[in-house]
Amino acid sequence: ILNVEQSPQSLHVQEGDSTNFTCSFPSSNFYALHWYRWETAKSPEALFVMTLNGDEKKKGRISATLNTKEGYSYLYIKGSQPEDSATYLCAFIKEAYSGAGSYQLTFGKGTKLSVIP
Amino acid sequence: DGGITQSPKYLFRKEGQNVTLSCEQNLNHDAMYWYRQDPGQGLRLIYYSQIVNDFQKGDIAEGYSVSREKKESFPLTVTSAQKNPTAFYLCASSIIGGRNTDTQYFGPGTRLTVL
Numbered sequence: 260i261l262n263v264e265q266s267p268q269s270l271h272v273q274e275g276d277s278t279n280f281t282c283s284f285p286s287s288n289f290y291a292l293h294w295y296r297w298e299t300a301k302s303p304e305a306l307f308v309m310t311l312n313g314d315e316k317k318k319g320r321i322s323a324t325l326n327t328k329e330g331y332s333y334l335y336i337k338g339s340q341p342e343d344s345a346t347y348l349c350a351f352i353k354e355a356y357s358g359a360g361s362y363q364l365t366f367g368k369g370t371k372l373s374v375i376p
Numbered sequence: 377d378g379g380i381t382q383s384p385k386y387l388f389r390k391e392g393q394n395v396t397l398s399c400e401q402n403l404n405h406d407a408m409y410w411y412r413q414d415p416g417q418g419l420r421l422i423y424y425s426q427i428v429n430d431f432q433k434g435d436i437a438e439g440y441s442v443s444r445e446k447k448e449s450f451p452l453t454v455t456s457a458q459k460n461p462t463a464f465y466l467c468a469s470s471i472i473g474g475r476n477t478d479t480q481y482f483g484p485g486t487r488l489t490v491l
Contacts, residue, residue: 263418290476302380303466305479348419352476362476363434366411366418 263351265367272339273375279335280370282349286330290352290362294323294334297369298345306334306347339374346371379403380483382467387488389461397452397486399467408450409468409480412436419466425450426472454488461490 264283272278284292291310297303307316312327320337336343350364380401389395401408407426411419421434425444439458444450450469454461466485470478 293479302482302484305481308477308479310477350419363421363424364419364480366420368416368418 263349263365263367265347265349265370267370268368269371269373271373271375274339274341276339277335277337278339278372279333280347280372282332282334282367284330284332284349284351286328288353289327289330292325292332292352293350293364294332295348295350296345297348303348334370336372339372341374341376344372344374380467380469380481382465382483382486384486385484387486389488389490391490392456394456395454395461395488397454397465397467397488399450399452399483401448401450401467401469401481401483403469403471403481404447405469405481406447406472407470407478408444409470410434410440410442410450410452411466411468413464413466413485414460422452422465461488463488 266281293308294306295303296306307323309325314325316323322335325332346369348366348369350366352362353365383398409424410422412422413419420436422436422440423431423434423442425431428444428447431442431444439455441453464485464487467483468480470480
């Protein structure tokens with residue numbers, strides 16, 4: 260994997276269903292992985308920043324796990340609600356250039372979640 | 377309220393004209409960023425600035441220019457050299473640039489259409 264890949268591209272679930280989606284990233288030179296939620300007509304908002312292999316973060320009904328050795332992160336939503344409808348972005352941190360000591364985010368294309376009432 | 381403002385929300389320009397997109401933040405953040413979104417693509421970094429009077433090219437800087445004369449402002453100019461300027465542009469900021477754990481805070485975006 261050379262870039263960040265997210266799957267599926269889009270997802271429709273019924274209210275109350277639990278769901279999960281995947282972010283795959285290069286497993287070498289790992290620094291951090293960010294998850295953002297982007298609701299229609301709003302600004303992207305940060306959900307989690309994950310740095311350690313085996314990290315698990317939780318915010319209400321949303322949680323995320325991280326496997327840096329195999330290069331993936333899962334985002335889980337338990338008991339989806341209509342207000343969870345959004346595009347979920349993951350972003351992999353890469354060094355701006357070798358030895359830069361500064362970092363930039365490389366975003367995936369996102370997973371668009373629609374929760375049907 | 378602290379936040380990032382971008383203006384205008386929608387912008388129309390004729391081909392061949394330069395256009396400047398505004399981004400202002402009152403979060404007292406050192407670092408600011410410009411991203412571009414195209415249909416079916418992830419956000420791509422155009423330029424970023426970690427401190428006043430300094431900025432760096434991102435992955436797709438060609439045809440764009442920026443300035444960072446004040447901490448709170450990071451305007452982006454889309455020049456006539458940019459081959460496909462029609463896109464959605466997002467500005468962001470973070471407390472300190474260069475740390476891999478810093479969350480970025482985003483503005484509402486400007487949709488630029490070049491006719």
